[in-house]
Each structure stands twice: as structure tokens, then as C-alpha cells.
Amino acid sequence: MHHVVPKATYYHVSVWLAVLLALTVAAAQFDLGGWNVPLALAIAIAKATLIVLFFMHVRYGSPLLKLFAAGGFLWLLIMFAFIAADVLTRAPIGSG
Amino acid sequence: MSSSTAHLAHHFDDVEQQYDAAQLGMWLFLATEVLFFGGLFAGYALYRYWYPEAFVVGSHRLDLWLGGINTAVLLASSLTMALAVRAAQTSDSRGTANFLGWTILLGSVFLGVKAYEYHHKFEERLVPGRNFSLSEKGDKSNFPDRDGSSSTANGKLDLSPFSPGHVELFFSFYFALTGLHATHMVIGIAILVVLVVAARRGTFSADYFTPVEITGLYWHFVDIVWVFLFPLLYLIR
Numbered sequence: 001m002h003h004v005v006p007k008a009t010y011y012h013v014s015v016w017l018a019v020l021l022a023l024t025v026a027a028a029q030f031d032l033g034g035w036n037v038p039l040a041l042a043i044a045i046a047k048a049t050l051i052v053l054f055f056m057h058v059r060y061g062s063p064l065l066k067l068f069a070a071g072g073f074l075w076l077l078i079m080f081a082f083i084a085a086d087v088l089t090r091a092p093i094g095s096g
Numbered sequence: 097m098s099s100s101t102a103h104l105a106h107h108f109d110d111v112e113q114q115y116d117a118a119q120l121g122m123w124l125f126l127a128t129e130v131l132f133f134g135g136l137f138a139g140y141a142l143y144r145y146w147y148p149e150a151f152v153v154g155s156h157r158l159d160l161w162l163g164g165i166n167t168a169v170l171l172a173s174s175l176t177m178a179l180a181v182r183a184a185q186t187s188d189s190r191g192t193a194n195f196l197g198w199t200i201l202l203g204s205v206f207l208g209v210k211a212y213e214y215h216h217k218f219e220e221r222l223v224p225g226r227n228f229s230l231s232e233k234g235d236k237s238n239f240p241d242r243d244g245s246s247s248t249a250n251g252k253l254d255l256s257p258f259s260p261g262h263v264e265l266f267f268s269f270y271f272a273l274t275g276l277h278a279t280h281m282v283i284g285i286a287i288l289v290v291l292v293v294a295a296r297r298g299t300f301s302a303d304y305f306t307p308v309e310i311t312g313l314y315w316h317f318v319d320i321v322w323v324f325l326f327p328l329l330y331l332i333r
Contacts, residue, residue: 002115002302004185005178014175021171025164028331040327048320055178055316057309061119068120072127076134083138087145 003060013054020047103304115306122310126317133321136276140269140328147265150258153230154266155332157222159213163330166209167322173202174319181312184295184305192308193295196288199315203285210278217267224268230260270329277325280318287311 024043032039053059058069108114144151176198183191221229291311294300300308 002185004182007179007182010175010178010182014171017171017174018168021164021167024327024331025160028160028327028333031333036333040331044324044327047323051174051316051320051323055174055319056313062116065116065119065123068123068127072123072130075127076130079131079134079138080141083142087142 003057005054005057005060009054013050016050017047020050103306111303118306118310119313122313126313129317133273133276136269136273137324137328140273143262143265143269144332147258147262150260150262151266152332153258154263154270155330157220158270158330159216160330162209162213163326166206167326169202169206169209170319170322173199173206174316176202177312177315181305181308184300184308185302187301189295189298189300192300192305193292196292196295196308200285200288200292203281203288203315207278207281207285210274214271217271222267223271224264228260228264228267230263273325273329277318277321280321284311284315284318287314 020043024040027039027043028036030036052069056069058066061069104111104114108117176195180192180195180199183189183195217223220232221227288311291308294307
């Protein structure tokens with residue numbers, strides 16, 4: 001009645017998570033100019049996506065479940081976008 | 097069908113609908129959790145944008161290896177949690193209890209390392225408050241005062257581009273974020289202990305494993321929070 005994920009899938013996902021962890025630690029040892037933060041975030045998002053899709057079974061869920069799962073992150077994105085819009089476009093009063 | 101309908105609450109049509117509702121409800125709760133942590137992450141992003149140098153200084157006082165090992169431990173605990181759910185789905189009560197036990201063990205190791213790190217930070221006087229100090233043990237170097245002005249004990253102006261008050265701010269975020277995360281871990285472990293007892297009694301089977309699945313979602317979510325906390329706190333350069 002429910003999708004039982006093969007053990008091998010879980011093992012493969014874990015290996016990828018370990019590789020990505022090693023990658024993010026290695027990348028932090030080098031000065032990549034402005035690219036350190038975007039790279040670290042990209043790797044973190046990749047790890048989170050693997051966990052959500054496979055460990056949390058969203059990949060095998062109904063479209064409604066996928067909508068619920070994406071919803072929280074969508075609102076988070078909106079919050080970050082509005083804060084960034086506010087902070088990045090304003091200067092202190094009197095600075096012209 | 098008789099064994100599965102035993103778990104069916106009267107306000108659902110069938111067990112399938114009941115299972116779907118439980119899953120959706122948990123994801124809705126996790127959405128509120130995303131925004132709960134999201135507020136702190138947003139604050140972190142703002143202050144890091146304003147005081148990048150201070151955040152680098154603060155981050156370098158954290159132990160990269162302890163943080164990295166803890167990340168690996170937590171990722172491993174997510175694997176054992178996923179295997180526990182799978183064992184429940186395949187009516188393997190013994191396997192369910194065992195994998196839940198491993199998850200509890202790995203979660204406890206994580207909290208133990210975290211406690212060691214906190215203790216170390218207390219000893220190094222890196223906890224925000226009146227005793228906060230950036231001086232390392234035996235180091236008499238002259239750090240600027242909390243407001244950024246130099247105390248100039250040796251007569252020359254300290255030209256460091258960061259203010260210790262802003263490093264203190266980094267540690268406020270460090271303790272708030274990791275503390276909230278650790279609180280979630282403690283709650284998760286408590287729930288897992290209840291599940292182990294239930295699994296040993298043979299409560300879960302292919303017909304009914306909703307509590308294991310739902311707790312798994314919670315555990316993986318807490319793992320995801322750490323996946324972002326690790327690079328944002330430990331890997332700033």
C-alpha cells in the first residue's frame with residue numbers, strides 16, 4: 001500500500017551526503033573571492049534536497065504533499081526577498 | 097484489512113486517507129518550523145551582511161572538526177532513521193527497534209559533542225554577556241572595547257576592522273541557533289524512546305507505521321537545519 005524504498009537507495013543517498021559534506025569543508029579552505037558563500041549554500045541546498053526527496057519520501061508522495069513540502073520553503077524565500085529588498089535599497093537618513 | 101482498520105479513527109473514510117492526512121499535517125507543521133528557524137536565519141544573514149569581518153573572527157573560534165564530525169553523525173542518524181521507517185513498513189519490529197536505537201545513540205553523540213563545545217565556549221569566555229572576552233588564554237593583546245573604540249592601553253590605536261561587540265553578536269546567533277536546534281534534538285530523542293518501547297511491543301507493521309514515518313519527517317527536518325547551520329557558522333572565511 002505504501003512505497004517501500006530499496007535499502008540501496010538510502011545507502012546511495014548517504015554516500016552522496018558524505019561526499020557533499022567533504023566538498024563543503026574542502027571548499028571552505030580556499031579563498032574563492034565572492035564565491036565561498038554561494039557555493040556553501042548551493043551544497044547545503046543540494047544536501048537538503050536529497051534528504052527531502054528520498055529520506056522524507058517527498059519524491060514518492062502525492063502532488064498535494066509536494067505542494068505542502070514546497071510551501072514552507074516558498075514562504076521562507078518570500079521573507080528573505082522582502083528583507084533583502086528593504087535592507088539593500090535603503091540608506092541611513094541624512095546620507096543623501 | 098481487519099488488522100489495519102483497528103487503527104482507523106471514525107472521522108476518516110479509510111486508513112489510506114488517515115495516513116495521507118497525518119503526513120500532510122506533519123508537513124504543515126514543518127512549514128511553520130521552517131519559518132520559525134527562518135526568522136533567526138534572516139537575522140543572521142542581515143548582521144553577517146553588516147559586520148562580515150566580525151563574523152569571520154567569531155567563526156574562527158569554533159572548532160571546524162567537531163562541527164564536521166557532528167554533521168557526519170547527524171547525517172548517519174538520518175540514514176538509521178530512514179532504515180527504521182523501512183523496517184516498520186516491512187513489519188520488521190526487531191529491525192525497527194534496533195534502527196530507532198541507533199538513531200537515539202547517534203543523536204546522543206551529537207548532543208554530547210555539542211555540550212563539550214558549549215563548555216569550551218564558556219571557559220573561553222565566548223558566551224555573550226558581561227564576561228564576554230575575545231582574549232585567548234594568557235593572551236594579553238589589546239582588543240578594542242565593545243563599542244568599537246580602542247582602549248589603547250599601549251598608546252597605539254587598534255586598527256582591527258571589527259568590533260568585539262559584533263563578534264559577541266555572532267555568538268548570540270551561534271547559541272540561539274544551535275541551542276534551538278539542540279532543543280529540537282532533545283525532543284526528537286524523547287519521542288524516539290517512546291517509539292522504541294512501542295516497536296518492541298510489536299505496535300508497528302506494514303498496516304500501521306504512521307508514528308515512525310511522522311517522527312522520521314521531524315528527525316530529517318532537524319538534520320536539514322543543521323546542514324545549513326554547519327557551513328553558516330563554522331565555515332565562514
